[in-house]
Amino acid sequence: MSKGTLFDKVWDTHTVQILPSGQTQLFIGLHLIHEVTSPQAFAMLRERGLKVMYPDRTVATVDHIVPTENQARPFVDTLAEEMIQALENSTKDNGIRFYNIGSGSQGVVHVIAPEQGLTQPGMTIACGDSHTSTHGAFGAIAFGIGTSQVRDVLASQTLALSKLKVRKIEVNGKLQPGVYAKDVVLHIIRKLGVKGGVGYAYEYAGTTFTNMSMEERMTVCNMAIEGGARCGYINPDDVTFDYLKGRDFAPTGEKWEKAVSWWRGMASDADAEYDDIVTFDAAEIEPTVTWGITPGQGIGISEPVPTPDSLPEGDRAIAQEAYSYMQLSPGSPIKGTKVDVCFIGSCTNGRISDLREAAKFAQGHHVANGVKAFVVPGSERVKVQAETEGLDKIFVEAGFEWREAGCSMCLAMNPDKLQGDQISASSSNRNFKGRQGSSTGRTLLMSPAMVVAAAVNGQVSDVRELS
Numbered sequence: 001m002s003k004g005t006l007f008d009k010v011w012d013t014h015t016v017q018i019l020p021s022g023q024t025q026l027f028i029g030l031h032l033i034h035e036v037t038s039p040q041a042f043a044m045l046r047e048r049g050l051k052v053m054y055p056d057r058t059v060a061t062v063d064h065i066v067p068t069e070n071q072a073r074p075f076v077d078t079l080a081e082e083m084i085q086a087l088e089n090s091t092k093d094n095g096i097r098f099y100n101i102g103s104g105s106q107g108v109v110h111v112i113a114p115e116q117g118l119t120q121p122g123m124t125i126a127c128g129d130s131h132t133s134t135h136g137a138f139g140a141i142a143f144g145i146g147t148s149q150v151r152d153v154l155a156s157q158t159l160a161l162s163k164l165k166v167r168k169i170e171v172n173g174k175l176q177p178g179v180y181a182k183d184v185v186l187h188i189i190r191k192l193g194v195k196g197g198v199g200y201a202y203e204y205a206g207t208t209f210t211n212m213s214m215e216e217r218m219t220v221c222n223m224a225i226e227g228g229a230r231c232g233y234i235n236p237d238d239v240t241f242d243y244l245k246g247r248d249f250a251p252t253g254e255k256w257e258k259a260v261s262w263w264r265g266m267a268s269d270a271d272a273e274y275d276d277i278v279t280f281d282a283a284e285i286e287p288t289v290t291w292g293i294t295p296g297q298g299i300g301i302s303e304p305v306p307t308p309d310s311l312p313e314g315d316r317a318i319a320q321e322a323y324s325y326m327q328l329s330p331g332s333p334i335k336g337t338k339v340d341v342c343f344i345g346s347c348t349n350g351r352i353s354d355l356r357e358a359a360k361f362a363q364g365h366h367v368a369n370g371v372k373a374f375v376v377p378g379s380e381r382v383k384v385q386a387e388t389e390g391l392d393k394i395f396v397e398a399g400f401e402w403r404e405a406g407c408s409m410c411l412a413m414n415p416d417k418l419q420g421d422q423i424s425a426s427s428s429n430r431n432f433k434g435r436q437g438s439s440t441g442r443t444l445l446m447s448p449a450m451v452v453a454a455a456v457n458g459q460v461s462d463v464r465e466l467s
């Protein structure tokens with residue numbers, strides 16, 4: 001039964017049948033694949049003698065293992081070379097479009113699909129990657145899947161899924177200067193917890209989101225999964241349509257008009273029913289930084305690292321683990337924490353608007369002595385655009401390294417890794433133990449502007465005070 005939310009409308013539109021298990025067989029409009037989670041899926045297909053059912057609905061790129069400095073083939077890392085070759089072969093054998101390095105359109109999978117207009121409202125999108133929730137920014141139902149599900153989508157273009165509940169997260173009001181989409185989503189996860197969204201799709205609504213650009217909306221939806229929600233979305237509106245118009249895969253002419261009117265109809269109805277509604281005020285959000293080992297362990301820049309007794313009982317054990325791993329004392333300010341590495345990039349904050357904003361703060365400043373700072377564009381297109389605007393020069397003059405597109409130190413499956421217990425200021429989305437390539441490496445998540453402030457001062461800083 002439809003409750004009038006976008007989630008329900010998209011779900012119902014894509015339902016093939018209800019399976020005897022009670023699950024829904026859902027048609028997947030767009031399947032995105034990358035080198036990490038697809039090789040085994042293709043192998044399983046080959047074992048069963050199956051073909052890819054809709055090669056046209058499958059799009060591939062390489063992102064996780066891509067070196068951002070020396071991209072000469074074969075890669076120095078033989079495992080990375082094997083992985084890219086496997087994808088090159090599988091996509092060729094199955095007639096799948098593949099945006100390889102040097103194609104001009106390679107990049108992090110969640111950056112390239114939107115920038116080409118592949119991601120559209122009202123769609124179902126799946127990818128063997130948890131941050132597929134990003135595409136929900138367009139009013140799509142987009143979620144990460146495991147390798148066996150990648151196999152299922154390749155073979156049948158469908159998935160067996162249980163329906164989610166829908167929580168509306170309403171944020172209203174204007175963000176303070178120096179506060180970004182990243183801070184909004186870190187704030188939400190802090191308040192609702194990293195498991196708060198389990199079993200839910202998150203609908204982000206309210207004036208704070210309607211006033212955001214598409215790229216800001218993508219930052220928010222990208223981290224829905226960090227709050228436990230399988231997917232997050234924002235209802236499509238004129239901002240969405242303006243962004244899509246003229247992109248490679250966007251409809252044109254009469255088809256465009258038809259599409260826009262269908263897209264509008266997919267948005268949640270004003271009287272839609274939700275399983276839960278939570279409301280926040282944008283004015284209460286500060287530039288936010290994580291101090292711990294989960295994206296939910298965030299605080300405003302002016303706050304101290306929380307003491308155990310200030311936390312709900314259920315959060316104390318993980319806080320204890322975090323104090324010791326992060327080498328931070330409860331009650332001490334996060335501001336002033338020395339950093340070793342500063343990373344700007346990832347599918348959360350590696351888009352052109354992120355780089356523009358970061359460059360604005362980098363201009364006229366210099367990275368502090370002893371700090372390694374680098375910028376990794378989210379895609380080859382983002383890189384070219386940034387270079388056209390001269391952003392690369394601003395970064396290099398300010399002492400940042402300017403790299404090739406990929407996931408890079410977000411996950412460090414490539415050569416960009418922390419050493420020992422180095423601490424990084426990172427515009428990425430996960431601060432798990434060992435996330436950035438060293439088993440003792442430490443990560444502080446923040447907005448790209450805050451990463452620049454940290455790089456310039458050599459310590460966690462408030463971007464609002466960067467002169």
Ligand SMILES: CC(C)[C@H](C(=O)O)[C@@H](O)C(=O)O
Nearest residue numbers: 036037064128129130131411
């Ligand atoms: C490698 C991939 C499966 C993984 C994910 O699912 O998200 C990665 O992208 C990440 O960000 O941790």
Ligand code: SF4
Nearest residue numbers: 131346347407410411
């Ligand atoms: S940029 Fe980071 S979060 Fe995004 S897909 Fe790559 S590794 Fe995952």
